[in-house]
Amino acid sequence: MTERRDYRSAGVDLDAADAALDGIRASVAATYDDRVLAGLGAFGGLFDASGLPDRPVLIGTVDGVGTKTRVAAATGRWDGIGTDLVHHCVNDLLVQGGRPLFFLDYLASARLEPETVVRVVRSVADACRGVGMPLLGGETAEMPGVYADGELDVVGAAIGVAARDRIVDGSAVTEGDRILGLASGGLQTNGYSLARAVLDGAYDAPMPDGRSVADHLLEPHRSFLPAVAPLLDAGLVRGAAHVTGGGLPGNLPRVLPDGLGATIHGGWEEPAIFGRIREAGRVPEEEMRRAFNLGVGFVLIVAEAEVARVRATCPEPLIDVGRVVAGAGVRWA
């Protein structure tokens, strides 16, 4: 990665670090395409941007995966964390109509265990490859005293692009527009502080489907790129929101014009983990709605007249989430 993931500066055991680097290199290189002019070993990754659309607008977003890392650390299951990180960032690009160009990652821990580093970076790289986005650069830092033992943080920055006249900013949204949703399948990367407070120590408990609580908590954050891209191509999206921290009440208003709000129908099938959290923690519904996506990971705002075309264009089923109404705020019907 850029900075050579310079373990030397971090005082890591060099043999172990070299082994880790070897383990990373191939998976990172596998994300490259002919737009990558320099990657591993360079001070900065170089990305040929000569193929950008006319009047390009670059979109930049940075995020972590929150304390989902603590579930990964508690269970030793790091392989999905990179997927979570990459997909979270890609979905944030999609909200404004952006397509991913490239990704940068940062991984830090009190003491870098090469095996964990390899697993996390590989999962980042594999997810990047899955969405066609080179992992252009990265940094791995050993920070004794800053991180708690056995924990790590992983941060990603995704850079995307949209043509200026195709930016989705919600300005076209009007009263009566429909709000359609894509299924999250799980918590994505938000609400883990609450989820862990309620479920800590019960990670091995079985859920109705036979999988464990940990399996459900570690359900990967989906990429909504395959579902949303055809809708963007067809110009069918008036507004979009990624249902991250704050849930629907926190995220929908971010893309609604002043004076407009939303009525949520509810009634869609909720992944079982949310019911488990609700019951085990006796969490009030209001708090559930603000902490979690409750099964709707991404919402699209489309014209009422185009709903049928939207459904026909989208390669997966769309949840009937609600409707744009006059008056600010998000209310459940």
Add this chain to the structure above:
Amino acid sequence: MTERRDYRSAGVDLDAADAALDGIRASVAATYDDRVLAGLGAFGGLFDASGLPDRPVLIGTVDGVGTKTRVAAATGRWDGIGTDLVHHCVNDLLVQGGRPLFFLDYLASARLEPETVVRVVRSVADACRGVGMPLLGGETAEMPGVYADGELDVVGAAIGVAARDRIVDGSAVTEGDRILGLASGGLQTNGYSLARAVLDGAYDAPMPDGRSVADHLLEPHRSFLPAVAPLLDAGLVRGAAHVTGGGLPGNLPRVLPDGLGATIHGGWEEPAIFGRIREAGRVPEEEMRRAFNLGVGFVLIVAEAEVARVRATCPEPLIDVGRVVAGAGVRWA
């Protein structure tokens, strides 16, 4: 920032978080120019890239400031950390001839103290403004259990651009080329694990200039943009390296063609903090050279015949560091 720096998802005290956001907002907005189409509050920051050069190459780099954060935490002096972060990343762009476009930052801690958040993000924003680079997005995360109490990590990603035919990649470097250096003034952001091991507990001790050890350790990482940009404009730079972890022996070879190495003259004036570390820790010279920049923060490789023009074009004095020689490796003369 993008992601609204969504404290809600992190379970932070909302009143305190809102106060912190207010404190950040103005300094972040002050980094904007008319290329920023969306910033604070959006899912991703939008940057108008219609003014990029022909055949643009985007450069992406991500980094932290290492355990310099621990010196900041120990002394409560966070105001320079943002400068360190921003300048480190900008210098990494310069190595390949890149100019900064925009910046993204991430700040995480076990528990976010609004005052510290404001100070760090303000310092990031102020440094961004200083180099003419909008702080396009950011995220602030509270990660109890992941970070040690009172510590924080701060990560930055800088996106830059260079025209394809102006990329500096070292391929033009030949035997006999001169290596000129820019003064670092201090440790920049590398070698802090060793420096702290040697100097921990002695942060208040006076240095010969009357300033404290902590003052010297927290000396901000310089931006070499003002010094290097005119040289890039004039096409005078054959190769460049940012002297980060690994020192000159670790970083110079990254930009030298195969089969070429460097002879280092030494003899330049070394900031006093390095002597203090060397003596207090009885650190072998070999280790000093690999851990620290020893006063040379950035090196430029230029043609012998152009040294006079380079010196005349650069707005600050250039250190005579050494010469490119046949045979791999970096040796002190």
